Amino acid sequence: MxxxxxxxxxxxxxAAKSDSLKRLSxxxxxxxxxxxxxxxxxxxxxxxxxxxxxxxxxxxxxxxxxxxxxxxxxxxxxxxxxxxxxxxxxxxxxxxxxExxxxxxxxxxxxxxxxxxxxxxxxxxxxxxxxPGHESDVTDVAWSPGDHYLASVGLDSKVIIWDGYTHERIRKLDQHQGFVKGVCWDPAGEYLATQSDDRSVKIWRTSDWSIEAEVTKPFEDSPGSTFFRRLSWSPDGAHITASNATNNKGFVFIASVITRTSWASDISLVGHENTVEVASYNPHMFLRNPQAPVQTSNICSVVALGADDCSVSVWQTKSARPLIVAKEVFERQILDLSWSWDGLTLYAVSSDGTLAAFNFDPDELEGICPRSLQTEYLKKFGNHLPNIPSHYSHTAQTARLTPPPSPKSQPHPLPIQNGFGSATDGGERVNVLVAKRGGKKRVGLTTIPITKPVAPQIPLSQPAPPLSQSLSSISHSNGYAGPSLSGVSISKRAQQVQQQQQDRAPSVFDIDADTWASSDVRIDSLEEGGRKRRATNTIENDESKRPRTLGGDRKRVVVQAKELSIGVGPSMAQTAGSSLSLPIPTPMTKISTTVEGSDELFEVINPESEEGEPFSLESFTELKAIDAPEVSLMSGKHTQWLDYLPSPALAVCAASRFCAVALIDGQVLVYTLNGRRLMPSMDLGSPCSFIDGRGSILMIITSNGQLYSWLVFSALSVSAGDNLGIGMSKNNRRSSLPVSVSSILTSPNYTITSAKVQPTGASILTCSSGVIYSYDLSLCAFVKLTERWWSEGSDVWQARKRSLTNPTANRGVLSVAEGTIAGMADDEDIEETAEKIRPKYWTEAMTLAHLETRMHSARLLDSGAEFKQALSLYTRKLADEGYKSKAEELIRELLGPIYARGDTSWSSTVAGLSKRELLKDVLSTFVRSKTLTQLAVHWQDVLRRANNEE
The missing domain is CATH 2.130.10.10 (YVTN repeat-like/Quinoprotein amine dehydrogenase)
Structure with missing residues (x-):
């Protein structure tokens, strides 16, 4: 080596003028x-x-x-x-x-x-x-096998998936609760792995971008101070080596090896004296016995580790000891590692601003496996990523890049497709299919340069093999793998159209998804005459074999939304004994909403009377069936299912797992996304004023002020603030009675302007008085999440500025709530507030109280990120002002009892976060304060001893 x-x-x-200046990291x-x-x-x-x-x-x-x-x-x-x-x-x-x-x-x-x-x-x-897309530093990126996707991660706790060829954003994954500092792809394309400061490695399925597994055990005591947490996937797909793991309660620094499928983390690479920052696998598989065939038992890998102890180690997985350990080659921690494509050179960089290369002889890395055998071995996992048309590029190449020659001592590199070739003159056009939501596909005519083949050029009037090969592998911007069009022939007519389109802008036209579902339909069936008729007959003969949907064979009727004239009968009147009457939505001929997380449309069509006279609810049941209100779920122009209603609809909602419709006579109907009745018809005795659904929670406020919440899949009523009810089994849950909202409407002039529900079950009610409420089950009362009062003097009230400058930002619940309140104030109110004369300590008191309220609200909403942000601002305020008594009280609350007490009600977590982990950050802020340093040092020692004793 x-x-x-x-x-x-x-x-x-x-500005450097000589090499004597200091290096940068x-x-x-x-x-x-x-x-x-x-x-x-x-x-x-x-x-x-x-x-x-x-x-x-x-x-x-x-x-x-x-x-x-x-x-x-x-x-x-x-x-x-x-x-x-x-x-x-x-x-x-x-x-x-x-960013x-x-x-x-x-x-x-x-x-x-x-x-x-x-x-x-x-x-x-x-x-x-x-x-653009990240809201903080981008810490790592990774290309998927075949370059079909690009994944990026950052300090905004987000993972973003980009299309590797169009570079459009496909998906944003936001289930990490801390800075994401590493990302890698499964070489088989089935999974994506990310590592975060929330002390977890998450495995994501590339088929639907949901979580396959979450590994946390090796990282429970890992420090959060590393710059990166770069992990790597072995070339045989069998293991992930993750950095920044520990054993023995954080005293032994290791790299953890996670096994595919079981996702167990029983293997540890031990030896580094400080945190492992980066892991990098050699891109080649290795054979334990080079003379034996390629099979799982004969395969091993080579992985390199870089750590904060300024050393690099290289491990061959067939041995329990490292192959080499390079110490004192850097003055500071190693931040990244990279292997050459031939697997014989390892490059490392450090925060001291230097680079090192470790060049191995083939004999030192015995058993290196040829790339062709590795490709064949990975086929056992299946092809999980759509193929990409060969030579895909955004721009035609006008010159060839000649790479610098490789060193003579270096083995001849394996042949690769580097994409720097020149394009043919007047490149051919390829029709690329792009998936479109809603069950249809869109064909866009775009230019794809194709390099000159070695074989003689094929005339355009004949079917071109490169073109058919490109069509057999279809790329979609949203990750959907389209059907393979094998054996496609290009007709003369189609080629003429293709030739005419070469100098025009890309055109788009729709093709029904069902057309592509028939394997008997070829592209040349688009010609006029008998071929087209034969294709049509084939489709008609296949219709009887396809699954049906209720109403799927009818054409959609476009109905204009306008006010519906309905007489108000006794059933809509104010409930006896109730002094509260909230306004109800205006009845419309058409009411619709999109399903959460999709483009599907949930809509209701209410009929009009032929004479134009208002309907009476008492006489509505006498209407003919053909005039009954209709509810349906639409996907594009296709009806997925439909149903008929016994009364006109008043309001609808469509969550990610269910749909609900509130009728004007007080009934509520709940459906699955496939049209099944999920719950029996409920009669609330009063029309709906607000309706909202998230996840499996449905919330309704009736016109007489009753607030209902249901777990629809359990057919169970829960309290509007019952966050714990979601995580309990059905047998342990208790039904809850509705809650009256009359207590928050303290004036006859006040009313509720908005009502939303969170996936946790927490309700968010916006009042015209400039206050946003939620129901706290433990207090059996509505509590103020935020209010306009804080704009009178709090230093951290910045919602109005943020709401105006970045209205579409992905913000937390409380941030959005404050933006809503700020938007309700006019310029005159703001000017009057600024001109008021305030007491001496007004701003300090208002700021601290505002932040304390934010923390209480974040706890109630189970919003860990917003709790941590509010705590950080609160801690800094205490440190800047030097309020020792408040600081010590906060420390004691987060530390909790050091010795167990039978009567304590202290919980070790808040909003899903460990209180003692939060305390570490609090103390690190206090220790930099001019007045709280001694206090912080004392409690840091107490916290350290408490953790060691446990």
Missing amino acids: RFTKPAWVAHRDT IFSVHVHPDGSRIATGGLDAKIRIWSTKPILNTAAELSNKPPKALSTLTMHTGPVLTVRWAHSGRWLASGSDD IVMIWDFDPSAKGKVWGSDEVNVEGWKPLKRL
Whole structure:
């Protein structure tokens, strides 16, 4: 093994004039698939591309042929935290502190001097796509096998999935509760793994982007101070090696090996003296016995670990001891590792601003498996990602990138498709199918450059094999794998249309999904005459074999929404004995809403009387069946199911798992998304004023002020504030009576303007008085989540500014609530508030009280992120003002009893967060205070001893 640490690989300040200036940290490194280049990202907000030959070959380094520095990319405005080449080598993805993911493409015309610098680019790279979406630093990115997807993670606790070819956002995954600092793909394409400061590794299914498993045990005592938590998936798909794990209550630093399918974490790589920051598998499989066949029992892997103890270790999984341990090669922690595509060179970068290369001989890594055998082995997992048309690109290539030659001492690299080839003159057009929600597909005619084949060019008038091969692998922007069109022939008519479209803008037309469902329909059936008729007959003959939906064969009738004239009978009058009467929605001829999380439409059509006279509810049952109100679920132009109602509908809601309709006579009907009655018809005795549903919770407020909540799948009434009811078994749940909202309407002029329900079951009621309420079951009372009062003097009341500047931001429940209240105030109210004369300590008292209310509200709503944010602001305020008694009281509340007490009501968690983990952050803030340092140091020692004793 040869070790190299080139001094010329460095990121320095843009004003640097000599190598004597201090190096800046290098956060990431990645090797190009052809092995000729590496990309690094650093604190200088730049990406630098270096030639690998001068690193590995002394003669090349001395001759400067090829040049050492190839290119500098300068579009990021913050430190570059991650760089990753696509598997094709065609693109480079980067993530930065500026919250942006960038996609870079080779540009032969972009050579020359770097703007504002003396540096010269030997080769040019241009920004192809800028991907905004994260709300904080982007810490890691990863390309899926085949480059079909790009995953990015960040300090906003989000995982974003991008289409690898259109670069459009497909999905945002937000189930982590802490900074996400690592991401990797299953080489078989079945799963995605992410690692977060919430002390978990989550495994996501790529089929539906839901969680397959969550691993937490190895990370329960892991520190939260690491810059990254970079994990890696073994090339045989059998294991994930995760960084920042511990044994023995946090005293032994390890890397945890997670086994596929069982997701057990019984294997640990022990030896580093500080936190493991990054794990990286060699891209090749290895054979324990090179003479034996490729089978599971004969396969092993090589994995490298980089740690905060400034050392690098390399492990071969067939051995219990590391292959090498390189100590004292860096002065600070290792932040990233990357293996070359041939599996013989490992690159490491450190926060001390240096790069090191470990170059192995083939004999040292015995049993390396050829790439072809690895590809064949992975087929046992199945093909989980849609294939992509070959040579897919956004821009036609006008030049060929010639990579710097590889070192002579380096083995000849395996052949790869690097995507830098030139395009044919007047490239052919390919019809690419793009999935569209709602059961239809859209065909967009877009230009896809296709490189010249080795074989002689095929005339356009004949079926082109590359075209049919592209059509047999269909790419969809939302991850849907379309049907394979094998054996497709292109008719002369279709080719003529294709030729006419070459110089036009992309056109789009709809094709029914059912058309593609028949394997007997070929593309040449679009011709006129007998072929088209034969295809039509084939579809008609197959209709009897298809599953049916209730009402699915009828055409949708478009109904204009207008007010419905219905006479108010005795059943709609105010309930006897009730002094409260809330307004009800205006009856309409058409009422509709979209199903939560989809484009499906849940709608009701109420009939009108022929004479234009208002309907009377008492005489409504005498109407003919054809005039009965109709409820249906629509997907595009297709009816999924329908039902008829005994009374006109007043309001509807459509959650992710059920639909509900409230009738004007006080009845409520609940359906599954497939149209089954989920609960019996309920008569609430008064019309609905508000209706809302989330998850499996349905909430209704009637016009006489009764608030109802149900777990619809358990057919059980629960309290509006019963957060615990969701997690209990049905046998342990107790039915709850409705709650009256009269207590929050303290004036005849006040009314409820909005009513929503959270997935936890908590109700959110907005009152015209400028107060937002929720029901607290433990207090048996409505409590104020937030109110306009805090705008009178709280320093942290910024909702109005945020609501105006970023109205579509993905904000928490309380943040949205404060924005709602702020939007209710007019400019005159704001000016009057600013002009008022206040007492001396008004602002300090209002700010502290506001933050204390925020914490209580976040606890009630089980909003851990907002509780942590409010606690952080509250802690800083106490530290800045030096309020020792309040600070010590807060510390005692979070620490809890050190010794068990039988009568204590203290809980170790709040809003799903550990109180003692929160206390660590609180004490770290107090210790920096001018007046609370001694207090914080004392309680840090108490907390440490309490944790050790437990």
